[in-house]
Amino acid sequence: MKKISKRPESLKPVPFRFCAGCGHGLLHKFIAEIIDELGIREKTIGFAPVGCAVFAYDYFNFDVIESAHGRPPAVATAIKRLLPDRLVFTYQGDGDLAAIGTAEIIHAAARGENFSVIFVNNATYGMTGGQMAPTTLLGQKTTTTTKGRDKRMTGYPIKISEMLATLEGPSFICRTSLDSPKNVINTKKAIKKAFQYQLDKKGFSLVEVLSPCPTDWWMSPQEALPWMKKNMIPAFPLGVIKDKWEVGNGK
């Protein structure tokens, strides 16, 4: 019988330990598949974030570095400048990228550093147990906003991708979602494009992926996907937000 599918070489043969319905496993698999497809496994350096994906080095079959919480864009800048022929990507959650590390991501993007960012937005601090994140939706209940996020107390969700797209530096910024088969396929395409841009020396690329966190949303995995479609996608619209190199798209 013909073998049509196999575990990517860039993924170690170990089971994922993520919660049921979590998006990280899917994203890890895509990243590994893309790196295999691009044939650059031995030239890849990834980042393990502080957050639920902290164990990235247990899963990815390439070199991974851990940095202090929020600082991957600064460390990635230096690695990429030192080793410009490598594929360097950070993998950051909304706590890492949109809260504690806001300064680093803005300045790396503004400088147009030639590395890629996978920004996983699940609208909550997953690892610490579901506290309010900067991306938490208005009205969303978390362990620190138990009556729902109130804009008078905690302000509004940050749209990181739109914010970074106002800068001249970034080349490619796109938001995708893991809520449906179509959007899952688009997510993989977007990440591949981001990596290809980096390999083509086109500059800073970021893919924001809306990802389910049933555990900290207090839902079943089945309930989480429609919830994302109904609540998250309207607040964080999908699509290409900036593409410097696409014809008819500005510059």
Add this chain to the structure above:
Amino acid sequence: MGKIVAVTGNEAVAEALRQINPDVCAAYPITPQTDMMQRFSSFVSDGKVDTELILVESEHSAMSACIGASAGGGRVATATSGPGLALMWEMLYVASGMRLPIVMPVVNRSLSAPLNIHGDHSDAMGARDSGWIQLWSENAQEAYDNTIQAFRIGEHMEIRLPVMVCLDGFIISHSIERMEYLDDNVVKAFVGEYKSLNPLLDIENPKSYGPLILPDLYMEYKRAQHEVMTKVKDVVLNVADDFEKLSKRKYGLFETYRLDDADIAIVILNSAAGTAKDVIDQFRAKGIKAGLLKPRLFRPFPYEEVADAIKNVKALCVMDRADSFGAYGPLFIELCGVALHLQERPLMINKIYGLGGRDFMPEHAELVLNELVEISKTGKVKTFKEYIGVRE
């Protein structure tokens, strides 16, 4: 009076904060502290406190917000752990330099790299020179009691300094223990109404906080911080006396355990002291005069008082749950300072244990006490500093 409960260390400290009802708290989650301020945020949501809770984007901002609130004239608290405390570093010195009585439980955790979330004293030891008062706690009861006393100590009009209350990550923060809560009205009466000193926006008396002070006067400010620290011991003891009257629980600058007639002794901080005390009982049962000293007030450090407490000990092991790489452990270095106050000092050894949450087991205390017996017999120390409970 009071209530007997079974709670975790985090829950106990969150309860103390609820009873105290600070004006402002800033919170950013970090393991293993997270669940303390999360519990506190439930008190805010449920209207059980009037606190203005600010959910900030990092610990750097958490301490900055506390500084603003405290300079503005409010009673202020936050909490953190390990790398969170490290990210606050810059502001720790600002808080103490501005003489702002912020209270901060520190759920002790190791520092990266490698990344580790477990109990370890490297965080607070690194902050020992930041001008904060440090109280250390063996268990949930002590963490609760120290938190309540911390407000009285830091806010004392002759002190006005920030206070850290240290408790061991996971071992205490996440373990359920039997302990006693005081009644709300008792705690409220004990800490009293907050009295601000030189607050901002006092229109009749405008002020500046933290101005640029160059070599002409900077050193005088630092000398003043040193001077105020010399007054802290008396205040800590007075507050402890008042606290004993309402709680029947006695606190001092440190705790001694079977130390009065001890030939050999262990000096150790926080939760591991409990384990060591059990082993000391076993040695006492064998007729070996073993004792223990557990510092409570680590900054300022009570050198003379500790010297007096250990003056008859022949051999002493100072145990550090943190290392100062290339030097002796931080607690051991303090005991070297203590030795300056003794005509005859005990033979001293330093053991590093329990880093990154490695369990401190009774057999580790046994190992140490047996070595102390040997040292007191022979008068010889083989190795001054050694790791124990470590894979070779």
